[in-house]
Every structure is written in C-alpha cells, then in structure tokens.
Amino acid sequence: MRSAIALGLLCVASAAPAQDLPLDRLAAGDRAEVVRIASDPTVRARVPAQRVRCRPATYRRLLAELPLAARWLRALDLGDYAIEDLPAGGFRVDDRAGARARCRRALDERGLLVVVARGTLDVRALPTIRGAGVITVRYAALPDDPRRLRARAEVAFRVESGLLHLVTRPFERLLERVLAAKLAALVRSATALAEAIERDPTGTYERLRAAGAASSDLEAYRERFLAF
Numbered sequence: 250m251r252s253a254i255a256l257g258l259l260c261v262a263s264a265a266p267a268q269d270l271p272l273d274r275l276a277a278g279d280r281a282e283v284v285r286i287a288s289d290p291t292v293r294a295r296v297p298a299q300r301v302r303c304r305p306a307t308y309r310r311l312l313a314e315l316p317l318a319a320r321w322l323r324a325l326d327l328g329d330y331a332i333e334d335l336p337a338g339g340f341r342v343d344d345r346a347g348a349r350a351r352c353r354r355a356l357d358e359r360g361l362l363v364v365v366a367r368g369t370l371d372v373r374a375l376p377t378i379r380g381a382g383v384i385t386v387r388y389a390a391l392p393d394d395p396r397r398l399r400a401r402a403e404v405a406f407r408v409e410s411g412l413l414h415l416v417t418r419p420f421e422r423l424l425e426r427v428l429a430a431k432l433a434a435l436v437r438s439a440t441a442l443a444e445a446i447e448r449d450p451t452g453t454y455e456r457l458r459a460a461g462a463a464s465s466d467l468e469a470y471r472e473r474f475l476a477f
Contacts, residue, residue: 270363270385271356279355279365286365286383290405292421294428296436298401303447305360305390305398310473311443312362312386315340317469321442324460325453328438347371348431350382362386370406372427375420379409384432396447402436404428450474 275283301308311318315332322328331343339353350368357363367381388400406428445453454470462470 270383271361274358275355275363276353279353282365282381283355283363283383286381286407287405289407290383291380291408292424292428293405294403294425294432296402296429296433298399299436299440300391301388301398301400301440301443302396303398303443304396305388307447307474308388308398308400308439308443309359311439311446313357314469315342317466318439318442320462320466321457321470322438324457324462324466325442325445326460327441327445328434330435330438342366342368344431344435346431352384355383360387360389370424370427372423375423378424380407381409382406382428400436400440402432404432446474 270283270287272280272284316334319328319330319332322330329345331345332340334340335351339351341349341351343349348368348370350366352364352366355363355365362385364384364386365381366384368379370378370380372378383405385403386400387402388398391397391399406424454467454475457470458467
C-alpha cells in the first residue's frame with residue numbers, strides 16, 4: 250500500500266472519458282475541471298475490475314471517511330497513507346512514496362466516487378511533475394451475492410504545463426506504470442481493510458486496540474461496525 254492513495258485511491262491503463270461520467274450530477278464547481286482533464290489527459294490508467302468480499306455499504310463507508318480509514322490501515326499495518334481533512338473542505342493525501350495532492354469530491358453517491366486531485370508526483374528519472382487528476386471508483390454488489398461486490402478504479406492525469414502535456418509522449422508509459430502501481434496498491438489496501446471488517450468486525454477491532462489505535466478511532470470503529 251505504500252505505493253498507493255495519494256489518492257487513488259491517490260483508488261490505472263485507461264480512465265473513463267468525460268462522456269462516461271454523469272456530468273449533470275457532478276458538483277457545479279468541478280464540472281469544467283473534470284471535463285478538461287478526463288477528455289484530454291496526458292495519461293490514463295485503470296485497475297481491472299475485481300471482486301471484494303464485503304457489502305457495498307461497508308465499502309462506501311470507508312471511502313466516505315478516508316482520513317479515518319487511513320489511520321485504521323496504518324494501525325493494522327495494511328498501508329501507510331497520510332490523509333487529513335482540510336478546513337476549507339476536501340482533503341490532503343500523501344502516499345509517502347512521492348505522490349501528494351489536495352483532493353475534493355466532485356461526486357459521492359452509492360456505487361460511484363469521483364475525486365478531483367491536484368498535486369505533485371515524483372517519478373524516478375524525471376523532475377517533479379505537477380498536475381491534476383480525476384479518480385473514479387465504481388462498485389456494485391454482485392447479482393448472485395449481495396454480500397460481495399465488484400469494484401474498479403480509474404484515473405485520468407494531466408500535467409500542469411501545456412507544453413509538457415504535448416511533449417511527454419516518450420514518458421507516457423513510465424507515467425502510466427507509476428499511476429497504475431499507485432492506484433493498484435490503494436485498491437489492494439482498501440480491499441484488505443474492507444474484507445477484514447466484513448469477515449470479523451470484532452476481531453478487527455481487537456487488532457486495532459492491540460496495535461494502539463487512538464481511543465477516538467476505536468470509538469469511531471465501534472459506532473460504525475459494532476453497534477447493533
């Protein structure tokens with residue numbers, strides 16, 4: 250997971266074009282930015298759809314509270330993301346592996362999360378890259394098993410410099426591999442946490458407590474997953 254969320258996840262080979270997104274439901278202030286990035290990205294990347302052994306409600310709850318989920322991940326040794334809410338809205342992400350971004354949710358509804366991220370990416374052999382991305386996470390219960398879901402994540406990334414956007418073709422594969430690795434790691438971490446909670450919510454709580462999780466984080470976990 251160290252190579253992930255900076256986030257997307259930070260949630261990586263071809264992102265959804267703008268016309269595949271429900272533009273009419275995006276936050277009005279983000280719509281133009283989403284179209285600009287998703288319709289002409291420097292690179293696109295995707296994590297193939299995969300099955301997750303948890304209910305959509307559990308998955309959505311974790312996506313809705315990323316700073317809290319990141320602390321649980323760290324306590325359980327499933328990932329090392331630094332995610333914090335920003336006073337003016339949105340959140341800041343550092344994957345501790347070269348990706349840092351300020352993010353905001355352009356759309357958050359059942360089965361679909363669209364995040365606009367703007368920040369920097371450190372890639373070996375290249376100077377620090379500044380740019381913006383549109384991260385899309387889609388998930389839905391399996392038709393034959395409502396306690397499992399299928400999830401996929403995509404990102405469209407556009408470098409800030411218009412000139413670099415035009416001349417980065419020789420580096421597209423490198424950027425694509427880096428973004429793919431980061432998004433895949435994020436998805437793996439999210440999957441591991443979601444499945445652990447779904448499989449054994451009490452056992453996961455005990456692991457958090459044994460790992461020294463903050464009392465406020467333990468209370469939050471109890472309220473969300475152990476309240477009956």
